[in-house]
Amino acid sequence: MTNRKALISGAGVAGPALAYWLVRSGWDVTIVERAPELRAGGYKVDVRGAATTVLHKMGLHAAAKERDTGMKQVTYVRSDGRKIASLPADLLMGRRGDDLEIMRGDLGLLLADACGADVVYGDSISEISDKSVTFASGRTGEYDVIVAADGLNSTTRQRVMPEVILDHLGAYISIFEVPNDLGLEREEIMYTEPGRLIFAYAMDADGPARVGMTFASEPLTYDRRDVSAQKDLLRAAFAGRGWRSDDFLAALDDAPDFYFDSLSQVQASSYSSGRVVLLGDAAYCPSPAAGQGTSLALVGAYVLAEQLNNGGGFDGYERIMRPYVEKNLAFGRKMAKDMVPGSRLAIGFRNYGMRTLKFHPRKEQVIDKVLAPMHEAANAIAI
Template identity: 40%
Template structure:
């Protein structure tokens, strides 16, 4: 039986593990000590619903619907300018990412071997080395480990990372605005703030984005990141001073830049990339989760159809390239709209 190693237990990795598990011996390694919690809500569009049905979880996912009712666009003072429909930010269906991750782990934990608190350190053909466990041999290695993929770094000559000019911080705080399954969007001079409450009515989630020239802040200490956020939003009133104070106190603080991964090819030898690790479309595309699920199904089908892994990788890439290209264009356009400075 073909031995497959998957790095990453987010969305793409477990979905691939599910589809392969009846045909292959699957191991999933994940750097985190347990299935990841937290993160923004994720949404589903188009073909992703067919994949959810094949995974047998469509109804369970639909039951997690955040039931967002749209977003209010406000001006510099907080006065309402317009109302945006829910689909703009929430797609056809939106659910908390942590709930989706736990659900995918739940349906695969008895079908694949999970190894948490572990990471790959070297790949040489079939031979794979790890930080803690003994080295082992696998027929195929799949990098489903996100934008900063370890597998991509180890197996590819290029990182392929393209910064889209946007970085931001996320956290939660008390819902003092009384948002009820609603969002609020503030934009000014290349900076944007999105507030929403979709779960616990006592809490709201904050995303504060601003224009940057590179993703280097992602690797900086938290205090340097916070300084950059404060500088980007300095001089603005409305709710912003209180949000900045809440940022520094937040225990669920998260910082990340809006990037895409663009590579000439998604596989080398026995290694292939899946989801954000190989072709991230950027959070601004609204297609990350749908793309991950659709790609996992495609890769699994091609690997099952042939004993030639390189042929399977080529077929998978040929099938997905047009879809990924379209999604990346959506991501670029949306990032440009958020960072554009009004004339």
């Protein structure tokens, strides 16, 4: 047992997952979270491969599985809403074994409940000096280890390792809640036109739906705190476009939640500096296109805790994580290219594939082959 003190910035996925392990090995852990409270919902995320082993080790896999989104099918539609093809979600998403899909907020709540650390909401780090940390609230504290688990745009990382760059993958993504006018129930609808992707899904016909709008773009300059400017960027990209573009834009003003960010990766040549270590998206965000960020966060938390406890330290953490991270970053770059097809030809080709797939006598093997790189990336580390 130790009496070491850790400060974790961010109560998303990576932060509470790390706290879970550290608290159990005697660390004194504080998590500081900028948001005023933890919120359920958000968007759905996959947990795959090695990360499911981590959930099992935490004793949380069964609880996470109980909250699985249980999506049944994915339907591709044309601009006028006519169906191109419907396919079983498990087949298309290539879920294997213990893989699961859960709302990010539900997973966050599970982890926060289980972690056993003090979580201070509505505060954040404002200064890190040799000896102490000062918070926006004016509090101060001294810690042996400071963990930046504050996401893609981590301000802790920007403060301590400003040299770490974000690699823009050529698109922006927005997610928000809309009324479930489509009557979706455990179904996801996908619509694509050149440079644009819209997806919408809901778990219950009575509950709200979530819509994602993704558009290809060079890097844009905008104020990250100005939500209404971000909504305007989305309006400019989708006004008058196909399927339900205008209906979804009309719901923007009343949307209770709104996420907007570039499809970006974090490229860090080192995961630590001094007492500060990067974890999860702050260290190696593979972009939402990879669908692997949550898994990296869970596995990274497990490996970091293990290395802090067995003397491997930050170097051991980086040595073990690096090959797994690089595989997932490469996979994310490939998926980002395919996510928003640029031409009608590419979309026509994809639609033809979707229409004919369900009649293919060996469709499972076809999908397995297409998704092999994803499973390879998801399992590229031994836990």
